[in-house]
Amino acid sequence: MSATANATDRLRVLEAITDVELRHMELDESLLALLGKVCALFEVDTATILLYDATTQRLGVRATVGIEEEIRRGVTVDLGAGFSGRIAATRRPLVLDRVDQTTVSSAALWRKGLRALLGVPILVRDELIGVLHVGSLTERAFTEADTHLLLLVADRVALAIQAETTSAERAATTALQRSLLPTRFPVVDGLCFDARYVPGAVAGLGGDWYDVFVLPSGRVGVVIGDVAGHGLAAAVVMGRLRSALRAYALENDSPAQVLTKLNGKVSHFERTSMATVAYAVIDLTDRTVTVSSAGHPPPVLAAPGHPSILAPITPDPPVGLGLHTGRPRRDTVLNLPNGAVLAFYTDGLVERRGHALDPYLDRLTEAVTPESPAVVCGRVMDTLVEPEPTQDDIALLVARFLAP
Template sequence: MSGTPTADDRLQVLEAITDAALGHLGQEKVMATILARVREVLDVDTATVLRHDPAAQLLRAVAASGIEEEVYQDVRIAVGAGFAGRVAAERRPVILDRVDETTVVNTLLRERGLRVLLGVPMIAGDELVGVLHVGSMTPRDFPESDVELLTLVAARLALEVQIDVSLTDRAAAAALQRSLLPGRLPTIRGMQFSARYVPGTEPGVGGDWYDLFPLPGDRLGIVMGDVAGHGLNAAVIMGRLRSALRAYALESDDPAEVLSKLDRKVQYFEPGALATVAYGIVTASRDSVALSLAGHLNPVLAVPGEPSVLVGAAVDPPIGVSGPRRRKTVVGLSPGSVLAFYTDGLVERRASPIDAGLQRLTEVVTVEPPGVVCARVMAALVGTTPAQDDIAILVARRDAD
């Protein structure tokens, strides 16, 4: 077969990459089918897809035909390094007619005896998704028609990879978040609890979480947090913060000190990450809670015989932001009092100021049982409208004497 695809050849490839039947196959089989057709039509010996990891600035082999060991051996190429790295960095087609250690960093390509390579970037919108390259062990030219055809295939594969990554990340983030949120709230002497969590519909699963755990001395830790961003990365950071906070909670009975340690950990090991956190420690007598707020919204306090109010606690910078020494506020919990922690998705709406949401929340948080309070809050602030952002609420009530 000639190295220059005919009109019929191009039609075969177009049919392969637009075949609706491929939608019923997994990504691996879709890519294998398309790459095999590309090798046949372009008369090349190898075809490889490398996915771009923007965080690590790496390309990773995820599919190959004729040189499958690239995937089996988890080949990784830095953006800007060697042939594939150059395609990614320049975001344009590259033809390489000399394959040696000066032009290619992937030794598998040299060991296969490839003499010429053609690579094109896989781009979706403005996003670099990866690199698609083909190689031949026989010296040859790649005419403009080959470049155009491979560019077309790359666009199709870019969409395939992007959809797969999005679905995989969303599923992984949801599974991770479900595994880290308490499946069942613990039974704590002198207290009752109820909680709700609803993932947002628009940006995808985020980093909202709540936690409740007993501490030494019959004390109780209560946490409500919100990691900036959405998707798998936010969920992973949320998991790390949750674990670190629990560890620091065993070392100190001062919530401000716990959040200070958490902030130091994030700034050192995860620079750029940002989260708001409310952390409270309820005393063994259950008559007060020591509270520290890292950029988080103030909890709502309902006391029998009094109007519900936002707790007047000092709000310090979020986790990940340097600032003055963190502070704690001691809040009294008389018998029958209710304390409601929540994330901003509950009270923020695009069409109205947050103050309106906070006012509405204080109106519906009462001294009734936590389950009743949660139901009333969700009915009043969510109702029949799907949540745009993640919503988390945790209601704690001190037993009446």
């Protein structure tokens, strides 16, 4: 093919796949319209888009023209298996001139009578989104030029899918996070609470959470945690940790024991997940709080007549990833006089990329005083949250102890 013909084909494909009509359609409708144009442009009989699920490491058919039974039958392909699986695993185009049980994993492809297939990966900044392939019912020698043109289509598909996925994931994450964060704190004589939560503007909502609940003994559980990562995946893990910790708290008086069980659960069932968590149990009878920390920053303690300090709590390893030193997790008991304030927070409040941590911890400690939680929350946020959008999620939970 001459350079002029190559440029003409490239322009023809670009014009077709950027048709303004596609912008006004829902994603599935636009993908089908796009695949219809692909079939006409490449003079092929089938065109299919499979999306990759990193959690299951499988590809699933999202849209297809010419092999509709793949959608109806819920066809999935393991990473590395068959034609599409190999393209996904290698992230390289692939041409098949023989389509049968030995070369493809989807029976629909060879039952259709396809004689040749061309497939390319769908990528966004080296991240695998899925696979796009086209097929011919007649003998066809797909060329290098065909491959380059199909890669152009894959780029267009990647942008459309990424935009839709980002929007849907953000909405789902927001709904999930709002359903899990307390909207009201329990009414407990001698205690009052307030909190703030600010999602990271760059990475979006993630796995930061806080929780307050009354235990059957009448004591009060207070939790703050931070799941590594961002987006829907981190929020889902956060929801699982929140539920599991509540269940373990009903069966164990010791925060250290609760975090030990939580670590076992996360390490076994969420093998790639990790979280820092601080769990405290408040006993209003003897005016104490027992705290255990799984790699989480220490709370700030402010008592009347004393300077505010970072509570003297030695953290144990975070939960997840099988992290365990063999040493039992530890509980620390703090005495809380009337009017004392305990402020829990996540690292987004005090960590700044490229800056030392200590100055921000000092500013936080100075901002926490033995006043009402609402006043403390407002001062802390005014002191530490800068005008620029935050890089990471920020969670702040403040408790104050009063005479019953």
